[in-house]
Amino acid sequence: xxxxxxxLGRLLKAAITLLAIVVLNFLLIHAAPGDPAAVMAGEAGAxxxxxxxxxxxxxxxxxxxxxxxxxxxxxxxxxxLGYSYRQGAPVLDLILERLPATLLLTLTAFGISLLFGVxxxxxxxxxxxxxxxxxxxxxxxxxxxxxxYWAALMAVLVFSVWLGxxxxxxxxxxxxxxxxxxxVLDILKHLILPAATLGLFFMAVYTRMxxxxxxxxxxxxxxxxxxxxxxxxKVIRRRHILRNALLPVVxxxxxxxxxxxxxxxLTETVFxxxxxxxxxxxxxxxxxxxxxxGVFLISAAMVILFNIVTDLVYxxxxxxxxxxx
Amino acid sequence: MxxxxxxxxxxxxxxxxxxxxxxxVHDLSFTLARGEVLCVVGESGSGKxxxxxxxxxxxxxxxxxxxxxxxxxxxxxxxxxxxxxRALRGxxxxxxxxxxxxxxxxxxRIGEQIAEVFEAHNLHSPAERRARALALIEExxxxxxxxxxxxxxxxxSGGQRQRAMIAMALALEPEILIADEPTTxxxxxxxxxxxxxxxxxxxxxxxxxxxxxxDFGVVAEIADRVIVMRYGEAVEAGPAREVLAEPRHDYxxxxxxxxxxxxxxxxxRVTAAPALELRNLRKTYRTGGGWGRAxxxxxxxxxxxxxxxxGEVLGLVGESGSGKxxxxxxxxxxxxxxxxxxxxxxxxxxxxxxxxxxRARRKVQMVFQDPYASLNPRSRILRSISDGPVAQGVPxxxxxxxxxxxxxxxxxxxxxxxxxxxxxSGGQRQRIGIARALAMDPDLIIADEAVSALDVSIQAQxxxxxxxxxxxxxxxxxxxxxxxRVAAQLCDRIAVxxxxxxxxxxxxxEVFLNPQDPYTRSLLAAVPGAEWADGGAARAEAV
Numbered sequence: 001x002x003x004x005x006x007x008l009g010r011l012l013k014a015a016i017t018l019l020a021i022v023v024l025n026f027l028l029i030h031a032a033p034g035d036p037a038a039v040m041a042g043e044a045g046a047x048x049x050x051x052x053x054x055x056x057x058x059x060x061x062x063x064x065x066x067x068x069x070x071x072x073x074x075x076x077x078x079x080x081l082g083y084s085y086r087q088g089a090p091v092l093d094l095i096l097e098r099l100p101a102t103l104l105l106t107l108t109a110f111g112i113s114l115l116f117g118v119x120x121x122x123x124x125x126x127x128x129x130x131x132x133x134x135x136x137x138x139x140x141x142x143x144x145x146x147x148x149y150w151a152a153l154m155a156v157l158v159f160s161v162w163l164g165x166x167x168x169x170x171x172x173x174x175x176x177x178x179x180x181x182x183x184v185l186d187i188l189k190h191l192i193l194p195a196a197t198l199g200l201f202f203m204a205v206y207t208r209m210x211x212x213x214x215x216x217x218x219x220x221x222x223x224x225x226x227x228x229x230x231x232x233x234k235v236i237r238r239r240h241i242l243r244n245a246l247l248p249v250v251x252x253x254x255x256x257x258x259x260x261x262x263x264x265x266l267t268e269t270v271f272x273x274x275x276x277x278x279x280x281x282x283x284x285x286x287x288x289x290x291x292x293x294g295v296f297l298i299s300a301a302m303v304i305l306f307n308i309v310t311d312l313v314y315x316x317x318x319x320x321x322x323x324x325x
Numbered sequence: 326m327x328x329x330x331x332x333x334x335x336x337x338x339x340x341x342x343x344x345x346x347x348x349x350v351h352d353l354s355f356t357l358a359r360g361e362v363l364c365v366v367g368e369s370g371s372g373k374x375x376x377x378x379x380x381x382x383x384x385x386x387x388x389x390x391x392x393x394x395x396x397x398x399x400x401x402x403x404x405x406x407x408x409x410x411r412a413l414r415g416x417x418x419x420x421x422x423x424x425x426x427x428x429x430x431x432x433x434r435i436g437e438q439i440a441e442v443f444e445a446h447n448l449h450s451p452a453e454r455r456a457r458a459l460a461l462i463e464e465x466x467x468x469x470x471x472x473x474x475x476x477x478x479x480x481x482s483g484g485q486r487q488r489a490m491i492a493m494a495l496a497l498e499p500e501i502l503i504a505d506e507p508t509t510x511x512x513x514x515x516x517x518x519x520x521x522x523x524x525x526x527x528x529x530x531x532x533x534x535x536x537x538x539x540d541f542g543v544v545a546e547i548a549d550r551v552i553v554m555r556y557g558e559a560v561e562a563g564p565a566r567e568v569l570a571e572p573r574h575d576y577x578x579x580x581x582x583x584x585x586x587x588x589x590x591x592x593x594r595v596t597a598a599p600a601l602e603l604r605n606l607r608k609t610y611r612t613g614g615g616w617g618r619a620x621x622x623x624x625x626x627x628x629x630x631x632x633x634x635x636g637e638v639l640g641l642v643g644e645s646g647s648g649k650x651x652x653x654x655x656x657x658x659x660x661x662x663x664x665x666x667x668x669x670x671x672x673x674x675x676x677x678x679x680x681x682x683x684r685a686r687r688k689v690q691m692v693f694q695d696p697y698a699s700l701n702p703r704s705r706i707l708r709s710i711s712d713g714p715v716a717q718g719v720p721x722x723x724x725x726x727x728x729x730x731x732x733x734x735x736x737x738x739x740x741x742x743x744x745x746x747x748x749x750s751g752g753q754r755q756r757i758g759i760a761r762a763l764a765m766d767p768d769l770i771i772a773d774e775a776v777s778a779l780d781v782s783i784q785a786q787x788x789x790x791x792x793x794x795x796x797x798x799x800x801x802x803x804x805x806x807x808x809x810r811v812a813a814q815l816c817d818r819i820a821v822x823x824x825x826x827x828x829x830x831x832x833x834x835e836v837f838l839n840p841q842d843p844y845t846r847s848l849l850a851a852v853p854g855a856e857w858a859d860g861g862a863a864r865a866e867a868v
Contacts, residue, residue, distance in 0.1 A: 221427040227383055228422075229493060230415035231445040243432050319477040320431060 003315070010311070014304045021300045022076060025293055026069050032287075037061055059085060072293070081297070082290035086283070091294035094279060099298075101171055102275030104187075105194055105267070106260040113199035113206060114253055120203070121210020122242060128215060136207065143204035152197045152270040159193060166193050169272035194271040198264055202256050206249055213245035220244070247318060254310025262299035330500050330533050331357040331380075336393035336403075338375055338384070338557070349375040349388055350557040357501065362527060362534040364544045364565065366580075367554035368780040373537045375557075377503045379403065380535075381420050382410040397501070416446050419494035423506040425486035429478035435462070435489050436474035442496040461492040465522060483645075484515035488522065495526060502527075503535045508543065508853075512644040512807060517851040520547055539780060541581060542810075545569055545854030553577045580781060599668070600769045600801035601656065601689075602632040606665035606675075608648075608655055625651040626662065627825035633769065638795060638802040640816030640833070642809055642848070648825040649805050653771045656803070657689045658682055670768050687717055690762035694774035696754035700746040706732070707742035710761045717765070724764070731760040735790060752783035756790065763794075771803045776811060788814055809852055813837055821845045 037055040056062040060071065075082060081091035124136040143151075160168030167173070172186050217223065218241050226236045256263075265277035272278075276295055283291040315321045333356070338349040350372040357363050365373045378384045380395055380402065394401040402413060422428045429438060439461055440454035449457065455474070462470040465488040478486055487507060494502055504523060508516040524547055527534050536547060544551055548565035553574065561574040572578045608626040625648040633639045643649040654660040656667055658674055667674040669688050677685055693699040700709055710728035715721055729739035735756040746754060755775060762770050772791070776784045792815060794800055806812050812819055813833060820830040821842065829842040840846045 221422060221424055222430040224383060225422065225428045225490070225493075226430070226441075228381060228414055228420045229442045229445045230411050230413070231441065232411065235445070239433075240430050244430070318432060320479045 003312075006315075007308070007312070010308045014308065017304055018297075018301060019073070022073060022293075022297060023069065025296045025300075026072055029289055029292060030065060030068075076297070081294040084283075084288055084291045086286045086288040087291065091290050094291060095276065095294055095298055098274060098276045098279050099261075101273060102261060102264060102268070102277060104191065105198065105273055105275060106264050108191055108195040109199035109264075110202075110253075110256060110260065112195060113201075113203035113256070114249075116199075117203040117206025118210045118246070118249060120207040122214060122237075124207065124211040125214035125218070126237070128211075133211075137211065140204040140207040143200045144208070146200070148197065148201060149266050149270060151200055152194070152267060155193050155197050156270070166190075168193065169270075171274050194264075194267050194273055197271075198267045205252065209249055209252060210245060213248050214241055217241045217244045243317070247314075250310065250314055250317065254306060254313075257306035257310065258303035260306065261302040262295070328359050329356045330359050330397065331535075332396045333376075333380075334394045334396065336376065336379065336395065337391050338372070338379055339389045339391040341387040346556065348372075348391075348557050350379070353393070353554075353557070353559055355552055355559065355562060357533045357535055359500070359533055360527065360531045361549040362524070362536055362547050364548035364551045365535060365537045365554060366539065366541065366544055366551060368539055368580075368782065370556075371554040372557035373554050374505055376554075377420065377505050377535065377537055380501075380503065381414060381418060382407070383420075412446070415442050415493075415499070416497045417499050418501045418503065419497070419499040420503040420505065421487070421490045421494050421507045423509050425483050425490060425507075425510065428490055429486055431478055433477075434474070435476050435478065435481070439474075439489070439493050439496060442493050446497065448497075457496070458492075461496055462489070464495065464526075465489070465492045467492070482515075483511055484518060487511065487515075487519050491519075491522060491526070495530070498530055499532060501533050501535065503537070505537045506539070507536075509538070509540070513809070513848060513851040513853075514644065516543075516853060520853060523547065540853065541569065541781075542852060542854030547853075553580070582785075598635050599632040600635045600637070600670070601803065602666075602668040603652075603656070604630050604666040604668070606630070606652070606655060606667065607663045608651055608660060609663055624648075624825045626655060628665075629822075629825075629827050631820055631827065631830060633801050633803060635768075635801055636795070636799045637818065638791075638800075638804055638816045640812035640819045641803060641805045641822060642807070642812050642819055643822035644807060644848075646824075647822040649807075649822045650773055652822070653691070653773045653803060653805050656769075656771060657686060657691060659691075684717070687713075687765045688768045690765050690767040690770050692755070692758045692762050692770060692772040692775045694777055696751050696758055696778065697746075699758055700754060702746050705743055705745060706757055709746075709757065710742070710764050713761065713765050728760070728764055731763050732757075734763070734794070735760045750783075752779055752787060755779065755787050759787075759790065759794070763798075769801045769803060771805065773805045774807065775804075777806065777808065784811070791815060809837075809848060821848065 037052050037059065053062070060068060063071075072082070079092070081095070083089070084091050084094055087094060120136050120140065124133045124140075127133040127136075156168040159166045167190050171190055172178070172183065173190075176186065178186050223236060223240055226240045231240075261276055262280070263277075264273070264275060265281055267273065268275045268277035269281060276298070279291065280295045282288075283295065332354075334354050336353045337351050340347060340349045353372075353376060355363070365376065367373045375384070375388060379388075379390055382402075384390070390403050393403070395403050397413075397418070402410065402418075405413075429435070433441075436455060436458045439458035440451070443449045443454040443457065448454075459470050459474055462473050467473045467485055467488050473481070473485075473489075478489075481489065490507075502523075507523070508519050511519060520543065523534060523536070526532070536543075538544060544565060551561075551563065551565045551568045552559050553561040553568070553576065555576050561568060561572065561577045568577065569581070572581055606626050606629045608624075610623045610625055627648075629652065631639070641649045641652065651660055655662045656669075656674065658667075658677075662675055665675060669685070672685060672688075674682070674685060674689075700706075704712075707725055707728055710731065711721070711724040714724040714727065719727075725742075729742050732739050732741045737753060737756055737760070741749070741753075741757070746757070749757065758775070759770075776787050779787060788811065791800075791802070791804075795802060802815075804812065804816055816833050818831060819833050819836040821828050821836070821844065823844050829836060829840065829845045831841075836845060837849065840849060
């Protein structure tokens with residue numbers, strides 16, 4: 001009951017936030033110099049005033065700003081994200097076509113970083129001050145400090161160019177026309193390098209945070225209570241320390257989850273991954289307003305959605321949150 | 326003498342190199358008999374908790390057992406390998422701790438945490454564990470066991486959590502229960518209930534209790550025998566009655582003298598002009614609410630009117646949650662009251678604009694409970710004291726000279742000004758807190774549990790200082806405390822608060838010797854060792 005009303009309230013607030021983002025995005029993009037008509041005219045090789053004016057009229061770009069805004073917002077409310085003149089396709093189709101690839105990449109990276117990060121943090125905290133701890137924190141620091149694009153380029157160089165173990169770019173082998181299991185395996189092979197690269201930074205963050213959090217919780221009184229009960233160390237570590245130590249990690253994971261759609265631009269570019277990130281980058285260069293706005297909207301919606309999900313997860317693991325006494 | 330269950334022989338615990346002394350505990354020997362309560366008494370750092378932790382095998386890694394034996398069940402537990410020690414923990418020797426608020430895992434249900442004791446020792450099926458947890462919850466007197474077993478720790482009060490801890494300790498019927506200051510963090514009435522419970526289960530289960538405390542009132546209430554510890558050594562041991570009545574060691578005598586007695590002093594005559602006047606002050610907290618849920622309201626201050634005369638010390642007494650701290654904070658507008666007037670020297674603090682309030686705050690200064698947390702660790706003492714006056718426009722040099730002067734006044738010496746907070750002990754820091762309050766030249770000082778975190782002997786010194794300052798400087802003081810004995814030592818009048826209301830106010834001797842309100846009477850009755858202390862008062866008067 002309480003959960004339902006909370007979710008309802010959060011969704012309502014989310015809708016308002018989203019609307020504000022739509023308006024803001026629209027205004028921001030239109031504040032930038034140059035418009036799509038000029039770009040298209042330039043690419044068509046015909047830059048005469050009349051042609052540009054014609055294009056503007058056709059796409060409604062000659063209307064006053066508030067009319068354009070109103071048209072845009074009312075279209076969005078009907079789930080019509082507009083038409084990309086540049087790509088010659090509806091924006092929604094473009095995004096939906098790219099979304100699975102991006103989600104596959106970012107969710108895999110998310111899973112890898114969370115799983116390995118927490119595992120490494122726990123392992124380090126169990127060996128605090130010893131060689132194993134130093135090794136793990138050293139590796140984590142290295143990942144933390146390495147720029148993403150450099151790590152990506154090195155990964156391609158080592159595993160793809162030198163060793164030839166994994167494909168260095170693309171989503172699947174072009175022209176191979178695999179089907180069924182063979183296709184899945186092919187995609188997985190292509191997925192490993194970009195997902196691992198993208199996950200490195202957050203893995204390092206989770207490692208450091210889990211380690212610090214485990215050590216902090218280990219000092220708390222209830223851990224001493226658990227020891228006084230005669231519980232074995234393993235159980236104390238898992239049930240009492242880890243569960244409490246995960247709370248800050250969940251908060252951070254929520255932040256990372258918000259970047260699931262928009263946060264992979266660099267990785268997608270380096271690995272030629274046909275996802276949203278690259279769509280955004282290409283639209284930016286081409287001043288493809290409608291596509292850009294569409295991508296922004298979807299990214300913003302994802303951030304808000306994952307914030308709500310994080311809050312709900314938090315309520316599940318911490319009974320103190322949102323409880324009415 | 327009944328059978329001995331535990332005998333500690335020449336126990337020595339080494340502290341790491343560089344500590345302020347070589348041994349946490351040195352050459353300590355005592356025995357514990359079946360069914361008896363042995364109180365280990367001492368001030369902080371005396372080694373009493375370390376002894377308990379050594380028995381349990383819960384010593385911090387830096388502290389090592391370097392000598393002696395602890396014979397339990399025919400074996401020296403100190404030299405047992407870890408798996409065997411673990412088998413003893415919780416099963417045959419159990420322990421409860423000081424802070425019930427933090428001693429339970431916040432994410433697990435009470436029932437799970439109790440059932441865990443059986444799981445730790447591989448006993449019973451999950452269903453049986455649950456049934457036993459339920460029975461234990463009932464035995465320790467928690468209300469509505471079916472609900473408690475599913476409750477999380479945050480849904481329980483401090484006293485209830487301590488009961489849950491006791492339920493865990495009882496689970497496997499241990500021979501020895503070690504209680505490490507189990508009532509120190511609790512209110513007097515809750516403390517009395519927990520002491521009753523411990524005495525009761527001791528009788529029913531015939532277990533030996535090693536009860537660690539710093540409070541001789543508690544000793545008088547519960548102990549059969551007493552060991553007094555100082556600097557890791559036992560200075561005196563014997564039957565409780567004898568040690569309390571005729572302490573042989575100097576240190577024990579000093580500790581006993583330092584306890585605020587029930588010999589109530591006569592209130593001082595004071596002028597009629599009020600330093601502080603509260604008129605019908607109200608404050609209600611609202612939490613939760615929104616999206617169709619009703620907000621929860623707690624009335625912290627429920628229409629309170631009182632006044633403090635110039636040069637008077639008013640003691641504000643109540644249990645936690647009574648609203649006494651909120652009242653203190655409302656006077657300086659750290660909390661904004663909903664309605665009512667706060668007249669300080671005729672000016673209504675409640676009606677001031679932010680700017681005027683900033684200037685008016687000088688007139689009322691606070692001394693806080695935690696001397697460790699209330700000083701900025703990165704500032705020198707000089708800065709901590711002179712910052713306030715400088716912010717009020719006093720020239721820096723003058724403010725600093727005054728700060729050094731005040732450090733002399735509170736008995737620390739002017740050179741304390743150039744040092745950092747970590748270089749001082751708790752009692753010294755509280756003196757600094759008092760100097761800081763005095764630096765603003767206030768009309769009224771509010772001391773919120775200012776001596777509650779201090780050991781009794783230090784407490785007595787700080788109370789002496791406050792008494793002395795009050796005489797010399799004519800201070801007006803609102804002294805907020807949960808400790809009735811402390812209030813009796815210092816205050817001219819006592820105000821008793823319960824659930825936001827003022828239930829009784831009057832001269833100290835009248836409130837203590839002839840309390841009118843039933844709540845005041847129950848508070849006084851709950852003070853541990855009340856009868857023994859009355860005897861002490863009689864003795865003191867006879868002298």
